[in-house]
Amino acid sequence: MEGRAAAPGAGTVVNALATGRGSAFALDFETTATVRLDPDAATVSGTIAGAPDGDTTLIERCVERVVDRYGTDEGGVVETTSEVPTAAGLKSSSAAANAAVVAALSALGLEVANDPDADVTKTEACRVGVRAAREAGVTVTGAFDDASASMLGGVTVTDNTEDELLARDDPFAEHALVWTPPERAYSADADASACEQVAPMAELATDLALDGDYARAMTVNGLAFSAALGFSAEPAVAAMAHCDGVSLSGTGPSVVAVGDRSDLAVVEEQWADRDGATRLVETRKRGARVL
Numbered sequence: 116m117e118g119r120a121a122a123p124g125a126g127t128v129v130n131a132l133a134t135g136r137g138s139a140f141a142l143d144f145e146t147t148a149t150v151r152l153d154p155d156a157a158t159v160s161g162t163i164a165g166a167p168d169g170d171t172t173l174i175e176r177c178v179e180r181v182v183d184r185y186g187t188d189e190g191g192v193v194e195t196t197s198e199v200p201t202a203a204g205l206k207s208s209s210a211a212a213n214a215a216v217v218a219a220l221s222a223l224g225l226e227v228a229n230d231p232d233a234d235v236t237k238t239e240a241c242r243v244g245v246r247a248a249r250e251a252g253v254t255v256t257g258a259f260d261d262a263s264a265s266m267l268g269g270v271t272v273t274d275n276t277e278d279e280l281l282a283r284d285d286p287f288a289e290h291a292l293v294w295t296p297p298e299r300a301y302s303a304d305a306d307a308s309a310c311e312q313v314a315p316m317a318e319l320a321t322d323l324a325l326d327g328d329y330a331r332a333m334t335v336n337g338l339a340f341s342a343a344l345g346f347s348a349e350p351a352v353a354a355m356a357h358c359d360g361v362s363l364s365g366t367g368p369s370v371v372a373v374g375d376r377s378d379l380a381v382v383e384e385q386w387a388d389r390d391g392a393t394r395l396v397e398t399r400k401r402g403a404r405v406l
């Protein structure tokens with residue numbers, strides 16, 4: 116009983132830490148999970164390729180929750196390999212959870228699809244991963260915004276207090292420029308009460324996103340949450356005149372700009388002297404998939 120699946124990382128349109136409502140969009144780099152289930156194994160054990168000391172609680176919980184709900188008490192192993200940097204604001208936890216859940220469902224022989232007649236809908240599979248993320252303690256709100264963008268692709272707006280999908284659209288930009296500084300910021304350590312202080316700006320950004328004005332929502336979000344979480348707004352200020360939208364992603368430290376490819380080349384020059392890595396990626400319409 117083996118299943119393999121991949122799910123993309125994502126960038127932030129609106130951070131949900133202020134109000135519980137958030138928005139994110141899928142980016143074309145992904146995490147792959149392989150799950151082997153064994154009816155005779157008593158536990159699930161995980162490994163992260165290239166990170167022998169990485170915390171495997173999340174992916175183990177994901178497989179356990181799938182087995183609890185859809186299986187017959189199997190144990191087994193789960194392994195991830197990832198192009199999404201961990202704790203960089205690019206939704207590594209959502210990509211890992213979605214890949215692990217879809218791979219486990221595939222190992223059980225279940226079809227996961229957007230189709231309401233599928234054995235398991237993608238939205239339901241996504242909620243299983245979000246519950247596992249809450250149990251593993253890697254999230255503040257459950258991050259259904261990030262998880263749904265990764266699972267469904269395109270851009271989503273959600274209410275994370277109810278794990279409810281408020282909107283889903285195809286990508287609002289073709290390309291994104293992603294700057295990832297060397298430091299890491301775990302979501303679970305973020306200052307949620309500082310974020311709550313910028314709730315009026317988060318509400319404004321959410322209204323813009325629900326009107327389909329995702330790029331401007333990102334920019335409003337980025338200024339508010341950079342200030343609340345103590346990140347410099349200077350990269351966003353340097354980029355703003357040259358792109359459609361730019362924001363601190365997640366709880367940082369990455370900054371993501373969207374716009375035409377030629378505009379993003381100008382932003383890349385503005386960001387060139389910074390520590391860390393800058394990469395130009397495509398946004399992604401397709402979400403998680405069985406391999």
Ligand SMILES: Nc1ncnc2c1ncn2[C@@H]1O[C@H](COP(=O)(O)OP(=O)(O)OP(=O)(O)O)[C@@H](O)[C@H]1O
Nearest residue numbers: 195197202203204205206207208211301302365366
């Ligand atoms: N490839 C992976 N395999 C297994 N678990 C992973 C993997 N990547 C991330 N995780 C889990 O997610 C945790 C990091 O979650 P965190 O929310 O802090 O990062 P993020 O999702 O990249 O950030 P953000 O929510 O700001 O985008 C790790 O400690 C680990 O438990």
Ligand SMILES: O=C(O)C1=C[C@@H](O)[C@@H](O)[C@H](O)C1
Nearest residue numbers: 130131137254255256258365
């Ligand atoms: O842990 C969380 O609940 C979240 C973390 C960040 O990615 C945010 O961008 C997201 O909206 C919610």
